[in-house]
Amino acid sequence: MTNPSQRSTSLKGIPIPDEKPVVPSSRRKGHGRVTLRDVAIHAGVTTMTVSRYLRSSAKIAPETALKVAAALQTTGYTPNMQAGSLASGRSRIVAVIVPNMSHSIFADTLHGLGQSLQAAGLQMLVASSDYSLQQEEQQIRAVLGWAPAALVLTGRHHRAGVDALLQQARASGTPVMEMWDWNAQAAPDAMQVGFDHRRAGELMAQTLVQRGYQDFVFIDSSVREDFRAHERGMGFQNTLFALGQRSELIVAPEGDAVQAGQVVFSEWFAKQAAPIHCGIAFANDMLAVGAWKAAQMQCVACPDQLGLLGFGDFPLARHWGGGLSTLRIDGERIGRECAQLIQAHLRDELSAEVRQVNVMPELVYRAT
Amino acid sequence: MTNPSQRSTSLKGIPIPDEKPVVPSSRRKGHGRVTLRDVAIHAGVTTMTVSRYLRSSAKIAPETALKVAAALQTTGYTPNMQAGSLASGRSRIVAVIVPNMSHSIFADTLHGLGQSLQAAGLQMLVASSDYSLQQEEQQIRAVLGWAPAALVLTGRHHRAGVDALLQQARASGTPVMEMWDWNAQAAPDAMQVGFDHRRAGELMAQTLVQRGYQDFVFIDSSVREDFRAHERGMGFQNTLFALGQRSELIVAPEGDAVQAGQVVFSEWFAKQAAPIHCGIAFANDMLAVGAWKAAQMQCVACPDQLGLLGFGDFPLARHWGGGLSTLRIDGERIGRECAQLIQAHLRDELSAEVRQVNVMPELVYRAT
DNA sequence: ATGAAAGCGCTAACAT
DNA sequence: ATGTTAGCGCTTTCAT
Numbered sequence: 129m130t131n132p133s134q135r136s137t138s139l140k141g142i143p144i145p146d147e148k149p150v151v152p153s154s155r156r157k158g159h160g161r162v163t164l165r166d167v168a169i170h171a172g173v174t175t176m177t178v179s180r181y182l183r184s185s186a187k188i189a190p191e192t193a194l195k196v197a198a199a200l201q202t203t204g205y206t207p208n209m210q211a212g213s214l215a216s217g218r219s220r221i222v223a224v225i226v227p228n229m230s231h232s233i234f235a236d237t238l239h240g241l242g243q244s245l246q247a248a249g250l251q252m253l254v255a256s257s258d259y260s261l262q263q264e265e266q267q268i269r270a271v272l273g274w275a276p277a278a279l280v281l282t283g284r285h286h287r288a289g290v291d292a293l294l295q296q297a298r299a300s301g302t303p304v305m306e307m308w309d310w311n312a313q314a315a316p317d318a319m320q321v322g323f324d325h326r327r328a329g330e331l332m333a334q335t336l337v338q339r340g341y342q343d344f345v346f347i348d349s350s351v352r353e354d355f356r357a358h359e360r361g362m363g364f365q366n367t368l369f370a371l372g373q374r375s376e377l378i379v380a381p382e383g384d385a386v387q388a389g390q391v392v393f394s395e396w397f398a399k400q401a402a403p404i405h406c407g408i409a410f411a412n413d414m415l416a417v418g419a420w421k422a423a424q425m426q427c428v429a430c431p432d433q434l435g436l437l438g439f440g441d442f443p444l445a446r447h448w449g450g451g452l453s454t455l456r457i458d459g460e461r462i463g464r465e466c467a468q469l470i471q472a473h474l475r476d477e478l479s480a481e482v483r484q485v486n487v488m489p490e491l492v493y494r495a496t
Numbered sequence: 497m498t499n500p501s502q503r504s505t506s507l508k509g510i511p512i513p514d515e516k517p518v519v520p521s522s523r524r525k526g527h528g529r530v531t532l533r534d535v536a537i538h539a540g541v542t543t544m545t546v547s548r549y550l551r552s553s554a555k556i557a558p559e560t561a562l563k564v565a566a567a568l569q570t571t572g573y574t575p576n577m578q579a580g581s582l583a584s585g586r587s588r589i590v591a592v593i594v595p596n597m598s599h600s601i602f603a604d605t606l607h608g609l610g611q612s613l614q615a616a617g618l619q620m621l622v623a624s625s626d627y628s629l630q631q632e633e634q635q636i637r638a639v640l641g642w643a644p645a646a647l648v649l650t651g652r653h654h655r656a657g658v659d660a661l662l663q664q665a666r667a668s669g670t671p672v673m674e675m676w677d678w679n680a681q682a683a684p685d686a687m688q689v690g691f692d693h694r695r696a697g698e699l700m701a702q703t704l705v706q707r708g709y710q711d712f713v714f715i716d717s718s719v720r721e722d723f724r725a726h727e728r729g730m731g732f733q734n735t736l737f738a739l740g741q742r743s744e745l746i747v748a749p750e751g752d753a754v755q756a757g758q759v760v761f762s763e764w765f766a767k768q769a770a771p772i773h774c775g776i777a778f779a780n781d782m783l784a785v786g787a788w789k790a791a792q793m794q795c796v797a798c799p800d801q802l803g804l805l806g807f808g809d810f811p812l813a814r815h816w817g818g819g820l821s822t823l824r825i826d827g828e829r830i831g832r833e834c835a836q837l838i839q840a841h842l843r844d845e846l847s848a849e850v851r852q853v854n855v856m857p858e859l860v861y862r863a864t
Numbered sequence: 865a866t867g868a869a870a871g872c873g874c875t876a877a878c879a880t
Numbered sequence: 881a882t883g884t885t886a887g888c889g890c891t892t893t894c895a896t
Contacts, residue, residue, distance in 0.1 A: 156876060156887055159585040159643070160668045163889055174867055179891065187865055204664065209641040210587070211889035214578040214872050217527040221621075229610055230828070232811075235603035242597055242624050251638060253589075254622045256610050270619060273577040275527070296572065300528045386815050417815055424817075443600075444812045447754050447785055449792075460598070524871055524892060531873055542883055547875065555881055579873035582888045 162203045171199035182207065213275065221251050222470060223271035224280040227259040227354070232442045233459040234282070237307065240463025241280070248471050250277060259353045261287045272297055278470040284309045284320070285355045303473045307466050309356060310486055321465045321485040325356045328455060328489050329363025329409075332437055335453075335491060336407030337371065341435050343404070344368050344375040347392055347419070349411035350382040357411035360439065364409055380415055389418020397426055404433050413438035413445035416452055420496065436496040451494030462487055530571045538567035550575065581643065589619050590838060591639035592648040595627040595722070600810045601827040602650070605675070608831025609648070616839050618645060627721045629655045640665055646838040652677045652688070653723045671841045675834050677724060678854055689833045689853040693724045696823060696857050697731025697777075700805055703821075703859060704775030705739065709803050711772070712736050712743040715760055715787070717779035718750040725779035728807065732777055748783055757786020765794055772801050781806035781813035784820055788864065804864040819862030830855055 164175045171178065173192060181188050181196045188196070213219040222245055226234040242252050253271055257264035265287045271279065272293065279297060284306045286294075294304045305319040314320055329346075336344060346364045349357040361377055368375035378396060380388040389410065400406075410416040416438030428434050438445050441456035465485045472478045536543045541560060549556050549564045556564070581587040590613055594602040610620050621639055625632035633655045639647065640661065647665060652674045654662075662672045673687040682688055697714075704712060714732045717725040729745055736743035746764060748756040757778070768774075778784040784806030796802050806813050809824035833853045840846045 158888075161643070161664075161889095165889075175890075176868085177866060180866085183891095189865060192865080204660070206637065206664075207641050208582070208643065208889055210578040210582040210643065211872090212891075214576070214582055214874085215889075215891040217872070217891095219578070228607065229597075230600070230603045230607035232598070232600065232603070235598045235600070235606075238603075238606075238622070239596065239598035239624065242622065243626070246623060246635070249638075251642075252622050254606070254610065254620050255614060256607065258611070267614070269574065273575050274619075275529070275576065275578065292572070296574075386811075414811075421815075421817075442811070443754075443782075444815055447789075447812055448815075449789075449817050526872075529873095533873080543874075544884085545882060548882085551875090557881060560881080576873050579888090580875075582890085583873075583875040585875095585888070 161208070162205045163208070164205070167196070167199045167203050167205045170203055171195045217275070219275050219277055220249060221253050221274050221276045222278045222280065223253045223255070223274065223276040225255050225257055225264060225267050225271070226282050227257050229254065229256050233440050233457065236459030237463040240460035241467050242463070244464045244467030245470070248467070250467075250470070257282070259351045261285065261290075261353055265290050265293075268293060272302070275300075276302060277474060278302060279304045280466055280470075281306050282308050283356060284311055284314070285353075303470065305466055305469060307462050310484065314484065317483065319469055319483045321462050321469065321487060323457070323487050323489055325359035326363030326366070328439075329360035329365075330367040331489065331491065332360065332409040332439070332455060333364045333367035333371075333375075335493075336409060336435050336437060337368070337373065339407065339435050341405055341407030343406040344373060345396065345406060345408045346375065346377045347389070347408060347410045347415050348377060348379045349385075349415070350380045350388065354411070357439075360409075360411065380411070385412065385414030386418040386421070389415035389420075390422040391418075393419035393422040394426070397422070397428070404428075406433070407435040407437065409437045410439060413440045413442040413452060413454055416454070416496075417444055417448060420448075420452060431496060434496075441492055451492075451496075453494045453496045454492050455489040456492045457489050458487065529576070530573045531576070532573070535564070535567045535571050535573045538571055539563040585643075587643050587645055588617060589621050589642050589644045590646045590648065591621045591623070591642065591644040593623050593625055593632060593635050593639070594650050595625050597622065597624050601676075601808055601825065604827030605831040608828035609835050610831070612832045612835030613838070616835070618835075618838070625650070627719045629653065629658075629721055633658050633661075636661060640670070643668075644670060645842060646670060647672045648834055648838075649674050650676050651724060652679055652682070653721075671838065673834055673837060675830050678852065682852065685851065687837055687851045689830050689837065689855060691825070691855050691857055693727035694731030694734070696807075697728035697733075698735040699857065699859065700728065700777040700807070700823060701732045701735035701739075701743075704777060704803050704805060705736070705741065707775065707799075707803050709773055709775030711774040712741055713764065713774060713776045714743065714745045715757070715776060715778045715783050716745060716747045717753075717783070718748045718756065722779070725807075728777075728779065748779070753780065753782030754786040754789070757783035757788075758790040759786075761787035761790040762794070765790070765796070772796070774801070775803040775805065777805045778807060781808045781810040781820060781822055784822070784864075785812055785816060788816075788820060799864060802864075809860055819860075819864075821862045821864045822860050823857040824860045825855065825857050 164178050168175045168178045172195060177192060178196050181193060224241060228234055245252050255267040255271060257267060268290060279302055298304055303319060308322045310320050310322040310324050346361045348361045365375050365377055378392060380392045416436050420436055423434055436452060438452050438454035441454045445452040445454050532543045532546050536546045545560060546564055549561060592609060596602055613620050623635040623639060625635060636658060647670055666672055671687060676690045678688050678690040678692045714729045716729045733743050733745055746760060748760045784804050788804055791802055804820060806820050806822035809822045813820040813822050
């Protein structure tokens with residue numbers, strides 16, 4: 129567009145005498161992409177001017193801006209983020225580690241996080257720990273190499289060595305957030321967006337007690353390192369024991385959760401004496417749905433003889449005929465709140481009070 | 497551990513005469529993190545040796561390796577990926593763009609992709625287009641800045657300007673894959689992992705015809721840029737027209753899909769004459785479940801008067817009492833296959849024949 | 865308002 | 881098997 133010259137050194141019309149070979153025959157060639165330098169040459173300015181223009185650091189003459197804009201257009205420049213991040217020491221990447229990306233609660237969380245981060249011009253590097261603290265540590269190490277603008281973890285339980293890693297990350301300016309969990313005892317500078325799973329278990333117990341059941345069972349997840357589910361189970365048990373009630377904790381078999389729920393319920397039911405009047409809470413809605421299926425097959429009257437209480441309010445539970453009672457947590461909101469905290473941190477507006485967001489579970493009372 | 501010296505220049509025991517200030521008082525300080533140089537100084541070697549050790553480029557003396565390992569340990573080094581990528585022109589990041597991260601099919605896909613990529617030491621940068629080609633373009637531009645090892649898109653429909661972008665990406669060595677779609681007319685070097693949505697619509701139509709229904713309806717998604725759903729609808733309609741059958745295409749109202757299914761079915765049903773015998777196919781399972789709910793409320797006998805056929809085999813549809821007939825696509829497999837293609841490409845083992853993977857939908861015949 | 869120089873932390877290429 | 885040198889493409893810092 130605007131008289132593209134071939135070499136920036138000849139811009140003033142004074143060709144440089146070729147004392148040394150014009151092309152230094154660099155031993156290393158670029159990777160073929162258009163660079164800032166290419167744009168600068170086209171625009172007849174230096175790379176700094178283009179760089180300033182791109183980051184709108186003001187102080188660009190309108191005339192120059194036009195030339196740069198044209199050069200940007202004709203060259204089709206794409207900024208090299210690695211170079212930019214390396215030079216500035218900042219990156220627009222937020223690293224997120226979840227136990228699983230296909231479970232609807234985490235999918236919702238990623239959705240909320242992603243949408244909010246994108247709106248703020250941040251990108252999301254996602255890894256899954258597969259509910260293994262060992263894999264979590266590995267993934268933390270891997271993502272930390274990108275010097276992310278923030279690190280978002282799921283839960284507050286990590287492997288021994290990880291604490292030092294996180295401390296190091298915080299020290300070098302990378303905020304670390306723990307989501308889907310919440311602990312009153314946490315350090316005041318800790319960043320948490322979630323809820324107390326023991327209290328959630330307590331709430332489940334109280335709900336079933338209020339509905340007048342006599343016996344209680346908690347069906348726990350078979351996933352060894354799903355600590356949050358186990359904590360809900362403990363909260364459930366402790367609450368009932370404190371009330372002088374009997375409560376049993378059964379770990380579901382491994383494999384497909386709905387099927388596991390069916391199996392574990394059938395086995396449990398076979399051992400019961402005739403008239404039952406029992407409240408059963410589950411580590412998640414999948415298990416609960418399975419149990420409900422089994423109960424229907426055994427012709428157990430649901431709200432009367434049996435009170436089922438799921439966890440998560442998965443779409444399956446929500447739309448299931450009649451509806452399963454459950455504890456609803458807004459996973460998308462957890463994601464959004466994390467993104468808010470991160471943005472506040474990047475703007476340096478993070479007051480101590482808002483570093484912890486308590487996302488309360490909501491009891492959804494339905495047919496069961 | 498091994499006699500850490502303070503400056504690499506004094507390693508040979510010969511202190512450099514301070515002609516110029518010892519510390520050049522660099523105008524730029526590092527970002528506080530441990531660098532390769534720190535490790536090298538601790539180990540008493542150069543950065544290259546440490547770099548080689550880390551990438552196990554063989555040719556390291558066992559003795560040296562021990563020193564380096566110790567230095568790595570004591571310093572707690574984390575590699576700076578931006579620097580590494582910039583220098584090598586390679587990155588271990590794969591960029592993925594999906595329409596939505598919370599829909600179970602895409603959540604499954606991300607899960608499959610993530611697991612396979614992680615196993616290969618690749619990381620995943622995820623963005624969502626929110627079913628908007630405009631946002632898709634924006635996200636493509638954003639992720640391309642990281643010079644990803646591969647770019648994975650959803651669908652083969654993109655905005656006008658995007659083709660040039662993708663061509664440019666391919667030219668600079670970034671393979672571009674399109675998933676969840678498949679087109680026989682695609683260029684032979686195109687990389688696709690998915691299926692032909694018109695044929696899927698055809699399959700849906702044939703299924704309902706075989707079951708003996710007389711009238712046919714396709715309930716399409718209200719999402720304007722869900723091109724794949726629309727293509728299924730077109731395949732459905734065209735097949736029926738070719739068979740000389742009547743078929744109606746109705747676009748569901750916006751909002752929650754289950755509710756939309758209920759509404760659209762109720763409205764349609766109100767207009768029908770008494771004895772109906774109709775096959776209805778849906779753009780997705782959510783709509784189908786909503787319709788089924790409405791049908792139950794209206795007491796329409798399901799397999800007899802009404803044949804409902806969903807799409808996706810979402811958990812909701814799978815476990816729904818009795819079960820909804822649907823077309824099942826293995827989203828996780830799509831993700832895994834993409835990861836396989838990417839790895840093959842990185843190993844330079846990509847033969848022309850395997851660049852396109854056709855993931856066939858499977859008809860799941862259930863109660864409806 | 866723009867430019868020149870230096871260097872972010874690492875690796876490719878060329879010694880030795 | 882290890883070291884030296886010269887960048888990768890950008891931004892910081894300082895000068896004009």
